[in-house]
Amino acid sequence: MSTDLPLIVNALGALDNPNAETSLAAANALIQNSDEMTVDARAIADAHASGLTAVNVTLGYVMGDLPPYEHTLAEIAHWDRVIADHPGDLRKVVRAADITDARANDEIGVIYGFQNAVQLGDDLSRAQEFADLGVRVVQLTYNRANHLGDGSMAPENRGLTPFGREAVAALNDARVMVDLSHSGENTCLDAARTSTAPVSINHTGCRAVTDLPRNKTDEELRLVAARGGFVGIYFMPYLAPDGQARAADVVEHLAHAVRICGEDAVGIGTDGSVTTYDDLDAYRARLADHTAARAAAGVAATGEGPDTFPFVIDLRGVDQFRTLVRLLEEKGFSSTRVEKLLGLNFLGYAERIWG
Template sequence: YGFQNGAMMGKDASRVDIFADLGVRVFQLTYNPANQLGDGSMAPENRGLTSFGREVVARANARRVMVDLSHSGEKTCLDAARTSTAPISINHTGCRAVTDLPRNKTDAELRLVAERGGFVGIYFMPFLNVSGHARAEDVVAHIDHAVNICGEDHVGIGTDGDVSQIDDLKAYEAVLAEEIARRRAAGISAAGERPDTYPFVVDLRGPDQFRKLVRLLEARGYSARRIEKILGANFLRFAQDVWGG
């Protein structure tokens, strides 16, 4: 199990122990806004990890809880990577050098996380393309850039969603519009979220999506071994490094 926000920590870093004992193994420090641990990707101040955030990271390291910075601001991510004694993850993101949106990570973030032994997962989300309608070719472009920055041993897939096909798109669009409105009202939405965007890659859905991705990576010249790493071997190794076993 994992959290996508550290707000429930209050002011007590020992709560990490409570959650770890209950089975939490992934701890994302912030969501899109700022909290008491650090700034999220949509916090304009970009203030970095707080002193309390450093306490939480240290406690998570002690309990072998994976520290994740997918939604953090740039300085918070860089601070956490430098502070953590264990490798950290950005397990669902894109590359800002490819698509300049706040939910995507800068080369500095990607590089430092990889240098510290961490993991970067490329998501299947609309933020891969400024149009808000990501396609399979966008996924490949972001994977390719991440591999160039991080090396092939630190990049994988972090879809940030399910893998099922949507049969009734019109009905789904109505529900999605309500969800986007709710997120905006709560102040948790990200730049690039609109009622007409889909939280998935439009031509990479259903049971064949990963086979299609393999074919696209092969066409880009990726070896079978590199593809195997991206499709799961890298995350498995990283998870073993953090969790043990």
């Protein structure tokens, strides 16, 4: 256990060694499937060394031609096998106490989360089915519109559809987090007002700091926080207008989110893995193909580009959280506030939703 760090919960991240052969082979895919990601000895060792306590990993259908429901069930089963294959290192998180238990036992808690809700189909009973299988976070949309509402890149900026409202209610009943990352502004506002439970934006930035569609307006941030929800700031290029985000940008967005939401509603959702790419030049060569494929499929967001790393260049690797703690302390944040931002706020939100 990294006793030099507070409890750390990554509200959206990855547990993967991107340098492994399987991960490299899948690197040009629109989004990697769970069985193409490599949870190997290095990925686990790096997660331990970083001080990570728990991470919400993306599984299930996000985009593409795979059958959403069947693919999602297969990925849940895949992650169940991964966790079963690593006893003593990984713990499936189904309740908030599993996060604190993971820290006490020097394990990495794995939270099952979706980044789309297309896999619900037209059958709202699937919300409870997925919850029974251990899914604890469901993001309503990706960048495009779906049958629940509009994503951040949908030009109409419509709110929730009638089915979307019913889906939010079903997720509330199943005690699953309703995640509004990637959603359009009106979809986010509608969901926050419709939900009978607090909602979250697990990985985002602040539109008032950097005016890009993937970032959230102060109105969205304030409403989510006022209703007991959670906002996670990512380590992504959308934090800087030129797409070359740095650690100082992460701190600036965290500080703004705290000003708008209060220090009890904000945390981190890096949208990345602890293990870093060993060969940035080789990765840069693949990046243009990857971003071109996303643009061609209509799933890219404004701010992505062939020369834009999808991570913060000076917040990578096993020291990323230590670096962030140091920068937040230099910003004047108290140790109590830092502990809240690194993990306690997500833990408190999880207690409100999962029990």
